Amino acid sequence: MASPSEDPYPWQEPAKPVSRGAFIVVEGLDRAGKSTQVKKLCDRLYAEGHNVKAIGFPDRTSPIGKMISSYLKSQTEMDDHAIHLLFTTNRWEKAQWMKDQIAHGYTLICDRYYYSGIVYSAAKQLPSLSLAWARQPEVGLPRPDRVVFLDLDPEAAVKRGGYGDEKYEKREMQERVRELFLGLLGRGGEESSDFFVVDASVGVEDVAASIWGEVGKVVNAVEGGKWLELGSVGALEEEGG
Ligand SMILES: Nc1ncnc2c1ncn2[C@@H]1O[C@H](COP(=O)(O)OP(=O)(O)OP(=O)(O)O)[C@@H](O)[C@H]1O
Numbered sequence: 456m457a458s459p460s461e462d463p464y465p466w467q468e469p470a471k472p473v474s475r476g477a478f479i480v481v482e483g484l485d486r487a488g489k490s491t492q493v494k495k496l497c498d499r500l501y502a503e504g505h506n507v508k509a510i511g512f513p514d515r516t517s518p519i520g521k522m523i524s525s526y527l528k529s530q531t532e533m534d535d536h537a538i539h540l541l542f543t544t545n546r547w548e549k550a551q552w553m554k555d556q557i558a559h560g561y562t563l564i565c566d567r568y569y570y571s572g573i574v575y576s577a578a579k580q581l582p583s584l585s586l587a588w589a590r591q592p593e594v595g596l597p598r599p600d601r602v603v604f605l606d607l608d609p610e611a612a613v614k615r616g617g618y619g620d621e622k623y624e625k626r627e628m629q630e631r632v633r634e635l636f637l638g639l640l641g642r643g644g645e646e647s648s649d650f651f652v653v654d655a656s657v658g659v660e661d662v663a664a665s666i667w668g669e670v671g672k673v674v675n676a677v678e679g680g681k682w683l684e685l686g687s688v689g690a691l692e693e694e695g696g
Pocket residue numbers: 483484485486487488489490491492615616655656657658659660662
């Protein structure tokens with residue numbers, strides 16, 4: 456946690472009254488440009504007078520986050536269901552804090568969220584770890600006002616300096632992850648209505664401009680009270696029921 460003096464975005468008095476902050480998630484494959492764009496988006500929102508905090512998952516600072524970090528570096532082994540639930544727990548342990556920040560007028564820009572959580576687990580293709588199984592413990596978490604999906608072909612991602620050594624940074628895994636992300640978009644329900652897809656293969660400034668075109672509007676609408684209160688992730692509709 457940064458001490459107040461290190462906070463890149465200290466509280467500033469908003470120009471207009473703010474009913475609540477917005478909750479914006481940036482998602483995508485490894486190397487899609489998420490961290491680059493989260494920083495640019497926070498900088499721009501702050502420069503335009505919004506209060507903002509950058510967050511990300513997994514949050515490796517908590518005891519559970521340290522277990523996740525050790526797993527990702529292949530320093531410890533863990534059952535696939537168990538590690539999935541630790542990733543979920545890592546979000547739940549931050550959920551109340553997130554709601555409090557949003558209620559106090561901070562817009563949260565979040566680098567990965569439960570969408571990564573469920574597609575990376577489901578990409579392991581275990582019969583007992585379906586996407587629906589993986590999603591169930593996420594139900595009730597704060598629901599983003601918008602999810603920016605940075606879409607990039609894994610082939611293009613590799614060219615960005617290649618993957619690192621962590622567990623999921625393998626080409627076949629990334630291909631399956633992309634298919635599952637696009638599957639979330641295609642099946643209806645809250646993921647498809649919340650996602651905003653951006654072509655992440657173009658230059659950094661062009662990607663930033665596309666994101667701003669959508670997120671600037673959403674943040675202004677949310678802060679101005681034109682949107683409802685913060686939602687929560689809902690259960691999937693029963694298929695055929
Ligand atoms: N639009 C872009 N075009 C070309 N290179 C880019 C673009 N956006 C980011 N990069 C470069 O690609 C690399 C990965 O970017 P970044 O770290 O933002 O991605 P990420 O999605 O956060 O990755 P990870 O999943 O590994 O955290 C960096 O070297 C970055 O400078």
